[in-house]
Amino acid sequence: MRIATANNYDSTIKVLADRQAQLAQQQERLATGKRVLRASDDPVSATLSEAARNRLARAEADQRALEASRTSLQQAESGLAESGELIQRVRDLLVTAGNAAFTDSEREDVARQLEGLREQMIAVANRTDSAGRTLFGGLGGAATPFVDLYTPSGNGVTFNGQRGQAAAGNTALPQALDGESIWMQVPQGNGRFVVTLPNSNTGAASTSMGEVIDPASYTGGDYRISFNQVAGQMQYTVIDVTNGNTPLASHTGVPYEPGKAVQFGGMSFTINGQPASGDAIDIEGSPARSDIFSIVQNAVEALRYDGANESAHRNQELARAMTEVDASHDRVLLARGRVGELLNRADSLGSLLEGRAFDHKAEDSRLTDIDLVKGISDFQTQQQGLEAAIKSYAQVQKLSLFSMIG
Known part of the structure; x- marks a missing residue:
């Protein structure tokens, strides 16, 4: 069987083209740092890598949600701290108002200060986070959870949110607290009678x-x-x-x-x-339970009381208000402590999610990344082989019977 020169030429060109394609592919791997660029490179690794990237995406989404919850909880903690300071100022004014030497005008001045503090506490209870979500609206239900209906025929502050609070999950925390349980569930009197x-x-x-x-x-x-x-x-x-x-x-x-x-x-x-x-x-x-807003308003009315048994009535109501204010302050401190626990849990969950994300990235890297040392070595070997093949072919193609005759 005779093999024509043209066949040898075509075969050699094909081999050189394959070598050049392999070199280009290796160069692409080095440029991207990836061993698996498409599913055909390694079907098994490509499939496992896709699963790892999906898990990484979920972990990163959980991290973003956790950060949003952390931000809201930090702002809620700040609001509770401010509420505690306002309640303490209310108590200080109640102590001051108990001065038997005070005149009616001095008691009226204290009453107006108490009304101002009451309005500030309502504003804190209706505070929103940086995303516009209410911090103390419970499970939602109203853009303004605490509505002040105090009028001669009204019934004070009402809670229009939804009672309750979302439970903390394995990778998520609540973004709003149950303000109803913080400010609207204060025990009356000594808590028993x-x-x-x-x-x-x-x-x-x-x-x-x-x-x-x-x-x-x-x-x-x-x-x-x-x-x-x-x-x-x-x-x-x-x-x-x-x-x-x-x-x-x-x-x-x-x-x-x-x-x-x-x-x-x-x-x-x-x-x-x-x-x-x-x-x-x-x-x-x-x-029944009372609320801090009604407690302050009752103290204001006691300071403005003008009737029989004025001194005894005022002393009785101010003493009751101080007891209930202390109970309300305890509830705010308790809520602030719970927020602190949630923030500590956020730190732990953040570390956990960061660890998971790192593991998923490492798994994806193990499946698809190229070994740079080995990759560079293979590239240089293929490059030298291609150059040698091109030079050899250039010399061989010059060989011809006519050249020998000449």
Whole structure:
């Protein structure tokens, strides 16, 4: 069989072209740093690399969401800190307002300051983050979660958000807090019962906020203490309002002693001052929750109260306001502590997600990146081989029978 010169020429050119294509491909790998540029280069590695990149994209998305939550929580923590400072200023003003030497104009000045602090607290509760989301709207539901409806016929501040708070996940944190539980769930009185004075009282008696001294005997019922002058001596009777206004047998016609603790139904509190005959003290067991805004407003109204038993009424209401303000401050501090825990968790989750992202990047690199040392060595070898082949072909193609004859 005879092989023509043209066939040898075509075969050699094809080999040189293949070598040149391989060299160009190796050069492209070195330029990009990737061993697998397309699925045909290594189908298995390309498939595994795609899965690694998908996991990396999810990890990066979780990181962005976590950073957004961290930013919102930091702003919420700042708002809670400001709220705590405002509540402390309210307490300081309540202490100041208790000065018996204050005139009506001085008490009015304190009342106006309290109203200003109340408005500031509402503004803090309605604060939004840098993205325009409410920080204390709970699970959402309103652009302005706290609406001030305080008018002569209104009912104070209402919460128009959605109660509750999103739970922290394995890679996510809530971006809003439940403001309803922070500012709208303040225990009234001492948290177990409330002692109040009817406006009809004419005497000068007031009470402490009291405490539960025997939880087993405490029923949570409502009572009334009525005072009557009998034979020149002031006496009081405890009436069980919950059970049909029935007088307590052991607390009927008891001689009144100012400053002495009154104990019944597992409760204890002190009555100070001198009541008038016909005066009363009401005890409400298991009262509903109040809110810091109503507490401040009640203190303002107490400072502006102008009626019978003015001094005793004011002292009673200011003492109750201070107790409830302290309870509200505790709730704000508790919420701030929870935010601090969430921010610490954000740091831990951030480190976890960064580690995952690094692992996914490393896996993708292991599957598709080129070994530069080996790649450069292979490129130089292929380049030298191609140059040698071109030079050899150039010499061989000059060989011809006509050249030999000449």
